[in-house]
Amino acid sequence: MIISIASGKGGTGKTTIATNLAVALGADVNLLDCDVEEPNDHIFIQPTITHTENVSLKVPQVDMNKCSLCGKCQEICQFQAIAVVGTTVLTFPELCHSCGGCMEVCPENAITEIDREMGTFETGTRNGLAFAYGRLFVGQVMAVPVIERVKEAIQPDKMNIIDAPPGTSCPVISSVKDTDFLILVTEPTPFGLNDLKLAVGMVKILSIPHGIVINRSDLGDDKVKEYAKEENIPILMEIPFDRQIAETYSKGKLLVEELPEWKERFIHLYEDVVKHAKKS
Amino acid sequence: MQKKANIKELIVISGKGGTGKTSVLGAFASLAKDKVLCDADVDAADLYLILEPDIREKQDFQEGHTAIIDPATCTKCGLCRELCRFHAISPEFKVDPIDCEGCGVCVYFCPEDAINFPVKTCGELFVSETRCGPMVHARLGIAEDNSGKLVTLTRKRANELAQKRNLNFILTDGPPGLACPVIASIAGATGVLIVTEPTLSGHHDMDRVVDLANHFQIPAYACINKYDLNVEMTETIETYAQNKGVPVMGRIPFDPLFTKAMVEKQTIIEYDGSSRAAQAVKEIWEKLESSL
Numbered sequence: 001m002i003i004s005i006a007s008g009k010g011g012t013g014k015t016t017i018a019t020n021l022a023v024a025l026g027a028d029v030n031l032l033d034c035d036v037e038e039p040n041d042h043i044f045i046q047p048t049i050t051h052t053e054n055v056s057l058k059v060p061q062v063d064m065n066k067c068s069l070c071g072k073c074q075e076i077c078q079f080q081a082i083a084v085v086g087t088t089v090l091t092f093p094e095l096c097h098s099c100g101g102c103m104e105v106c107p108e109n110a111i112t113e114i115d116r117e118m119g120t121f122e123t124g125t126r127n128g129l130a131f132a133y134g135r136l137f138v139g140q141v142m143a144v145p146v147i148e149r150v151k152e153a154i155q156p157d158k159m160n161i162i163d164a165p166p167g168t169s170c171p172v173i174s175s176v177k178d179t180d181f182l183i184l185v186t187e188p189t190p191f192g193l194n195d196l197k198l199a200v201g202m203v204k205i206l207s208i209p210h211g212i213v214i215n216r217s218d219l220g221d222d223k224v225k226e227y228a229k230e231e232n233i234p235i236l237m238e239i240p241f242d243r244q245i246a247e248t249y250s251k252g253k254l255l256v257e258e259l260p261e262w263k264e265r266f267i268h269l270y271e272d273v274v275k276h277a278k279k280s
Numbered sequence: 281m282q283k284k285a286n287i288k289e290l291i292v293i294s295g296k297g298g299t300g301k302t303s304v305l306g307a308f309a310s311l312a313k314d315k316v317l318c319d320a321d322v323d324a325a326d327l328y329l330i331l332e333p334d335i336r337e338k339q340d341f342q343e344g345h346t347a348i349i350d351p352a353t354c355t356k357c358g359l360c361r362e363l364c365r366f367h368a369i370s371p372e373f374k375v376d377p378i379d380c381e382g383c384g385v386c387v388y389f390c391p392e393d394a395i396n397f398p399v400k401t402c403g404e405l406f407v408s409e410t411r412c413g414p415m416v417h418a419r420l421g422i423a424e425d426n427s428g429k430l431v432t433l434t435r436k437r438a439n440e441l442a443q444k445r446n447l448n449f450i451l452t453d454g455p456p457g458l459a460c461p462v463i464a465s466i467a468g469a470t471g472v473l474i475v476t477e478p479t480l481s482g483h484h485d486m487d488r489v490v491d492l493a494n495h496f497q498i499p500a501y502a503c504i505n506k507y508d509l510n511v512e513m514t515e516t517i518e519t520y521a522q523n524k525g526v527p528v529m530g531r532i533p534f535d536p537l538f539t540k541a542m543v544e545k546q547t548i549i550e551y552d553g554s555s556r557a558a559q560a561v562k563e564i565w566e567k568l569e570s571s572l
Contacts, residue, residue, distance in 0.1 A: 007297075008324050009297065009298060009324055009326070010294075010296065010297010010298045010324075010456040010457075011296060011297040011298010011299060011456075012297075012298055015481065037457035037458035037459050037462075037488075038295050038296055038297075038456070038457060038458060038481075038484075038485040038488060040296070040480075040481040040484060040485070043480050043481060043484060076384065076385070076388050078344070078345065078382055078383050078384050079383075097381055097383055098365065099365055099366075099381060099383030099385050100363070100365055100385065101383055101384065101385040101388065104363060104385065104389070105388065105389075136458060136459055138458065138488055138491040138492050138495055139463075139492060139495040139496075140459060141428065141459055141460045141463055142459065142460065143457075143459040143460070165457060166297040166298075166323075166324065166456055166457070167323040167324055167455070167456075167457075168323060168324065168420075168422050168423060169323050169420060169423070169424060169425060169427050170424075170425040170427075171457075171459070173378060173423050177378075189539055189542050189543065190326075190329045190330075190542050190543060190545070191302065191326040191329060191542060194324075194326055194329055195324040195326065198324060198422055201422040201423075202422050202423050205378070205422060205423050206378075206423070219536055219539045220539050220543060221543050243509070246509045246510075247509065247510060249479055249481075250477075250478055250479035250480065250482075250509055250510040250513055251479075251480065251510070251513075252479075252480035252481070
């Protein structure tokens, strides 16, 4: 099974939910941090890293001894990543989507592919919990290839928990696609509601069963609850604002370990998720 | 980006989401004079919820293409499926628009010319008036890509508007994260204000955006929101910022007034200008204005 945590709005508590849920459930869980732009789960999990590799994307390299300057590569490329300029061919690797079109179209077989490194991928463990995360290099534009690498670490025989990046565009879609259940974390404020609606729009396009967790549930208004009722989306959990919780988070500590009453609440959240996932 | 020398553009970013970018920028909107407001968080734009813009101009954002196979012409030869690196074509020869990268490889090689390649409308751009001045904002369609290009277009319109109206400031609300839309938001800006929070995550994420700003050689400033939730961590971040050469413009206390103001569709300055939180933001703005 795959449970993903997403939000629309940033900073609503995705990492809190993902890490605490994973640790509360213990062994047979595989936690994957797909927020490769700003990964934070490892701060809370403190895993022992057992594997590290670089993530790369295939980009074209042109052999000018073979190139006839016909310009077909430039013509097929939708991303302006390759161009014939005078008597040479320039490539712009940071614009390349690695579709392979230029290599395929080249009549002289002058194009091969080389690896362009974009980030790192690591796996590790913590008391039986399996953990995987990616980290995009600073200055890199495209997060999706690194996210795809993290998702290859999904283990079908385990409970996989994916921590997605904020928003509703390509990095989020790539993270949560093929998920069995999506937990949408929000806060009861106008910003939280607005971005929740965007996230619900996204899960409807992807047809993923979903439920809501309301964080800092006592700071704001009732409109998120009203919306959930109208849309018939279950509210799975409410976490009130509590200085103790905020301090625990700020130090990179887990609620289920520092404040033991939360362990049971996260196990209950899991049971609720499984129940709703089965229903739909 | 072409810019008149006298127009200054400040982008508020954070790395980590939810640190208070939009609330801080909203407060600046109440304080700054002669400016254009710009919401570059096109994926989850929220500034409009406070400033209630009166939309005067609307424009479709068209970018990229999606492949569509015409079943009447398709002979199911399978070449497109073989060539597509994004696994976007099903065994029944239907293209999944979400998986389609718009690379056009299938379109180019289809021996039957059975694949259409229409331009996508992936969002909308708005030029509006608000009580705090003109505002340029956008909405990326749900599950769409090309956010970086929409950000660039939004900033370009804000810049044109500033020139046209002879306004010397552009205040831009940036997206969270580090990749495409963030890079598009900060490229060529006068400066970035990093709003962070005193948590290990906030510190970690700020470290990465400071490196990003350095990478693109954009002056970075910082402020620490909800500083009193962990004063020790606030001090750690301030020391870190100093060592990195990032001037700290101030601290903002944790205050539920920010949420109350948001619920009332007001900036913190409008809601309670004499509060400690409002005063803190005001001091940050004054320092920034004289630094930029």
